[in-house]
Amino acid sequence: MDVIKTDLLIIGGGMSGCVAALRAASHGLDVVLTVKEKDPLECNTYHAQGGIVYKGKKDSPEELAKDILVAGDSAGYPPAVKMMTKEGPKLVKEILIDWANVPFSTDSSGDLHLTGEAAHSVRRIIHVDDFTGKAIETSLMKLVKENSNISVNTMCVAIDLLTEQHHTNDLMAVYRKPTCMGAYLFNIKSQRVDAYLAKATILATGGFSRIYLFTTNIEGAIGDGFAMGHRAGVDLINMEYVQFHPTAFRYKDSKCFLISEAMRGEGAVLKTPDGNTFMKKYHRDGSLAPRDVVARAIHKEMFENKYPHVLLDIASYMKAEKIKTRFPNIYETCLAHDVDITSQPIPVVPAAHFACGGVKVDLWGKTNIDRLYAIGEVSCTGVHGANRLASTSTLECLVWGDRAIRAIIKDKDYYLEYDPPKIKEWIYTGVEEPDLALIHQDMNVLRYVMWNYVGLDRTKERLKRAIEDLTHLKEDVENFYRYTTLSRELIELRHAIHTGLLVAQSAWLNKRSLGCHYRRS
Numbered sequence: 401m402d403v404i405k406t407d408l409l410i411i412g413g414g415m416s417g418c419v420a421a422l423r424a425a426s427h428g429l430d431v432v433l434t435v436k437e438k439d440p441l442e443c444n445t446y447h448a449q450g451g452i453v454y455k456g457k458k459d460s461p462e463e464l465a466k467d468i469l470v471a472g473d474s475a476g477y478p479p480a481v482k483m484m485t486k487e488g489p490k491l492v493k494e495i496l497i498d499w500a501n502v503p504f505s506t507d508s509s510g511d512l513h514l515t516g517e518a519a520h521s522v523r524r525i526i527h528v529d530d531f532t533g534k535a536i537e538t539s540l541m542k543l544v545k546e547n548s549n550i551s552v553n554t555m556c557v558a559i560d561l562l563t564e565q566h567h568t569n570d571l572m573a574v575y576r577k578p579t580c581m582g583a584y585l586f587n588i589k590s591q592r593v594d595a596y597l598a599k600a601t602i603l604a605t606g607g608f609s610r611i612y613l614f615t616t617n618i619e620g621a622i623g624d625g626f627a628m629g630h631r632a633g634v635d636l637i638n639m640e641y642v643q644f645h646p647t648a649f650r651y652k653d654s655k656c657f658l659i660s661e662a663m664r665g666e667g668a669v670l671k672t673p674d675g676n677t678f679m680k681k682y683h684r685d686g687s688l689a690p691r692d693v694v695a696r697a698i699h700k701e702m703f704e705n706k707y708p709h710v711l712l713d714i715a716s717y718m719k720a721e722k723i724k725t726r727f728p729n730i731y732e733t734c735l736a737h738d739v740d741i742t743s744q745p746i747p748v749v750p751a752a753h754f755a756c757g758g759v760k761v762d763l764w765g766k767t768n769i770d771r772l773y774a775i776g777e778v779s780c781t782g783v784h785g786a787n788r789l790a791s792t793s794t795l796e797c798l799v800w801g802d803r804a805i806r807a808i809i810k811d812k813d814y815y816l817e818y819d820p821p822k823i824k825e826w827i828y829t830g831v832e833e834p835d836l837a838l839i840h841q842d843m844n845v846l847r848y849v850m851w852n853y854v855g856l857d858r859t860k861e862r863l864k865r866a867i868e869d870l871t872h873l874k875e876d877v878e879n880f881y882r883y884t885t886l887s888r889e890l891i892e893l894r895h896a897i898h899t900g901l902l903v904a905q906s907a908w909l910n911k912r913s914l915g916c917h918y919r920r921s
Contacts, residue, residue, distance in 0.1 A: 401826045402594045406432040406551075407816065408808070409582050409596050411558050411625070412604030414445040415533075415794060416776030418540035419495060419801030420602055425549035427809050432596060433544065434556040434585060436620050436888070441537055444606050444618055444777070445797070448533025449660035449729065452794040454492050456514055456524035461485040463521060468792060471519040471690050472756075472785020473915035475638075480782040483763055488795045491802055492526070500539040504528055516665035517790035518688045523665075525791045530660050530727045536794070555588040557888050558605065558624050561632040562595065563769065567823045578633055580772035581820040586886055593826040593886065599818045600771050600808050603629060603759060604801075607777040608899045609642070612752035613851035616645050616658040622892050623899025625778035629759045630902060635768045638757025639906035640917045641786050644856050645753035646670075646694035647712050649746055651737045656751045659712060659730060661790045664688055666726060668714035670698070671745065673707055692787045692916040695750040699856045702749070711745035750856060754793060756784040756916065757906070765804035771815070773807075775800040786915025830885040839889045842877060846870070846893075846900050854904045859921045866904040873897055 408424050410417045413435035421433045435443070453464065464485040469476045496502045504526045505513040514523040528535035544550050562581040564573040573579075582598040608623030609615040630636055647664070648656035664670075670679050670687045682697040683689030689697075698710050714723060720742035724731050727741070734741050759774035761767055761781055767774055776797045783796050808815055853866035874897045881894050913919050 401592070403597060404432060404594060405597045406430050407598065408432070408600050408602065409598035410434070410602045410604055411583060412443070412606055412776065412778075413440045413541070413552065414443040414604060414606055414776060414797070415536055415540065416797035416801040417602070417604035418537070418544050419798055420604065420775060420805050421544055421550050422540065422547065423802055423805035424808070425547045427805070427812070429549065431550045432553060432598070433550060434553045434558070434596070436555065436557050438555055440552055440554055441541055442618065442620075443537065444621055445533045445794070446537040447618060447658070448794065449530045449658055450517060450662045451515060451525040451527030451532045451791050452492060452496070452536070452798070453488065453524055453791050454512065454514070454526045455489045456522035459522050459524050464524065467519060467521050468783065468789045469785065471789035472787050474785065475914055476785030477782025480763060484783055484795060484799050488799050491798050492795070495798060495802070496536060496539075500536070500543060502528065502535050502539045515662050517661045518664060518685070518694065519690045519789055520665075525662070525665075527662065529725075529729065530662065531729045533794070556585040556594075557588065557891050558628060559584040559586055559593065559891055561601070561628050561772070562597070562823055563632050564821060566632070568821045569824070570821055577770050578768070579770040580632070581823065583628070584826060586888065586891055588888055591886070595823055595826065597820040597823070599815045599820070600773065602765070602804060603772070603774040603778050604776045605778045607755045608896070608903075609752035609754065611846055611850050611896045611900045612855070613847040614648065614650065614656050614749060615752040616648050616656055617752070620892070622896040624892070624895045625774065626758060626902060627895040627898035629767070629774070629778075630898065633769060634772070634774075635760040636758060636902060637760045637780050638786075639755070639903050640910050641756035641784070641915055642752060642903060643691055643754040643756055643788050643916045644695040644750045646691055646698055646750050647748040648751035649734060649737070649739070650709065650749050656749070657733055658753075659746055659748055660727070661691070663712065663714055663727060663730070666714070667717040668712050669717065670694070671711045671713050672701060672705070673709070673711060675711075690787060691790065692918070695916075696856055696918060698748070698750050709747040709749050712748045713745040714741055715743050715745065754788055756780070756786065756788050761800070763803065764807035765800045766807060771818070773804045775804050786917060829882055832884050834884045834887045834890050836889060838880070839893050842873060843893055843896065845873060846897055850900050850903070854900070854907055856918065858907055858917070858919045861921070863904060863908045867901070867908060870897060870901040870904055874901055
């Protein structure tokens with residue numbers, strides 16, 4: 401087992417991880433940033449389309465805060481919302497516009513183009529056409545790679561967090577505050593486990609929506625940080641609030657491609673397959689209603705009328721050339737699957753999209769475990785409440801990525817004086833080669849259980865069945881994990897099932913329908 405030591409370990413290379421790495425490096429900290437993929441750009445941030453909240457022409461932090469809290473069904477944490485709306489736009493200007501030089505789209509006057517999205521009272525979202533995430537991630541990762549204080553370690557799959565209580569022989573550790581020392585990571589290239597020891601650790605592992613059958617998320621978004629955090633004793637909250645994006649273009653069996661909410665913000669309208677509008681039946685804002693309302697409305701229309709999908713019509717409301725200019729990525733992707741969005745509507749279905757809950761953190765990203773922070777989608781700052789307002793997740797990544805480092809730098813001496821104690825050697829217990837057919841089947845079982853029982857429409861009997869099935873599945877996989885040699889697929893399966901069970905249990909405990917958690921019984 402190799403031991404890698406650093407000042408700061410960041411697990412995850414999306415927007416929040418990159419912002420934290422750059423901020424830490426600018427203060428002279430040595431940073432190791434680990435990612436699962438061979439290409440560090442491959443993350444949910446890279447595939448985000450819509451944009452990031454900035455500031456509208458007749459806007460204010462108070463107006464933005466009001467929209468966020470209303471969209472969150474009044475379950476958001478007001479101090480966190482107030483802080484983000486105050487600091488967020490300034491950091492967009494400082495970090496993304498001035499430092500990273502993200503090429504945001506401009507209007508005919510040369511000003512930043514502002515678009516609208518559902519539940520926003522004004523147009524306040526800036527974007528780079530319809531591939532904003534790609535532009536942001538590319539710009540930030542370029543700065544990360546150029547910084548000599550940051551090491552980017554690719555193809556590293558996090559297994560578990562290291563804590564003094566669990567991974568040392570110090571008998572007195574149980575009497576002290578739980579303390580994180582880093583993490584065990586599986587090196588895909590060497591097929592061995594490495595120990596990363598750090599004076600501070602940041603979870604920036606992203607979300608878990610890939611544990612659902614239909615999702616907009618990348619393959620690796622299976623809940624690593626949620627599962628690792630829970631096993632280490634981290635507090636998790638609001639796990640039942642899983643946001644389903646209303647409009648995903650479904651293709652290749654269960655694969656989905658996100659159709660940005662910005663398209664509805666620019667005038668696209670939802671219709672039934674026979675061409676009738678239907679959203680006014682469900683909300684006064686029609687197709688621009690909050691995401692949870694739109695997603696459930698589509699789900700209901702499909703279920704009651706046996707529709708395979710509904711339609712999103714932009715062709716009737718925007719000229720063809722403007723569609724190609726405003727939504728080039730969506731246009732090209734749909735065209736590759738024989739749908740020309742300039743002349744025909746897009747077949748869409750709801751898909752699991754974002755985790756509103758997660759690792760409980762304070763206004764600085766601190767968890768209940770010393771020296772451990774969580775930022776981005778894996779965290780629960782309280783901003784999103786029971787339902788996320790569009791394009792606020794990127795702003796949250798920016799704000800808490802910055803604040804976590806400010807907290808560490810404020811107590812720099814405390815962090816840097818820490819010398820992690822000697823940890824236990826990793827013991828390889830697996831003797832059998834992993835059977836990928838079994839792993840893939842178990843992952844499929846998880847995804848069907850989550851979609852059918854813990855999806856858009858939840859009931860007491862569905863959740864009871866989900867908890868029973870996932871508890872048995874978790875026990876089987878834990879046994880499988882102990883006697884099978886390690887692989888990325890096996891580690892991810894273990895994380896995914898653990899996370900799915902956490903979501904199901906949280907949904908069971910919360911009997912009140914709120915935001916994107918909808919229970920009929």
